[in-house]
Amino acid sequence: MNPIISASELLAATAGPARPVLLDVRWQLGGPDLRAEYEAGHVPGAVYVDLDRELAGPPGAGGRHPLPDPEAFGAVMRRAGVGRETPVVVYDGGLGWAAARAWWLLRWTGHEDVRVLDGGLGAWVAAGGALSAEIPSPAEGDFKPSPGAVGLLDAEGAAELARAGVLLDARAGERYRGDVEPIDPVGGHIPGALSAPTTDNVGDDRRFLPAPELAARFSALGADGARPVGVYCGSGVSGAHEVLALAVAGVPAALYAGSWSEWCSDPSRPVATGPDPQ
Structure with missing residues (x-):
């Protein structure tokens, strides 16, 4: 499976019966977090995930962004609606680094159907995608991390x-x-x-x-x-x-x-x- 998805492909996927779970991982090195930008407008249905707090453990001897505890990461993903068989699409503000971090963590913990939106939110808007300020409340997913699926x-x-x-x-x-x-x-x-x-x-x-x-x-x-x-x-x-x-x-x-x-x-x-x- 291609690990990236174009904005036009995502438009078609969100209009279809197998709508993917969408994760908004906008992030800025050194902060502040970009939740306010998410709340002002995001891909409809997307759930915000904070890289520093939810895609990393506390900084220390393991580095500035050590891996999160797998069970804590799994809980974050389940709250976002991620299931074991659910397609997932991750995006950020366009740089792609934060979205790739979420993609890699999901792949490492065993999720097999996750892709990154190529070009991020800017590509979505350029393709005619709408933005929403509505904060979704997805049903709890059933994803359970199994670390070690990738190197x-x-x-x-x-x-x-x-x-x-x-x-x-x-x-x-x-x-x-x-x-x-x-x-x-x-x-x-x-x-x-x-x-x-x-x-x-x-x-x-x-x-x-x-x-x-x-x-x-x-x-x-x-x-x-x-x-x-x-x-x-x-x-x-x-x-x-x-x-x-x-x-x-x-x-x-x-x-x-x-x-x-x-x-x-x-x-x-x-x-x-x-x-x-x-």
């Missing part, structure tokens, strides 16, 4: 993959090189990782590049499916978007959820700087 890396696994497979760093190039580090206390990258900014996976309209173009981009980085592939970013949000782009290209990849914010919290872990992987 997850810890720090040791990421280090090993950088040596024996392909580990992609989804952050901006200047953060990978260590030229600047506006968020975490240490700049640089995991030794052996390759710079692959997730922003290069989309066009000016924030929609994903065609699958053949994504496949060519990742193949040039060695991520063609012949070796295991992993991705990390700052805190496991934009990295999920790169995992999604790889899925569009047909390349399975694991996510290092703790990402750089976890890696650099331990001073014993090595740090590389500059444009070269090592």
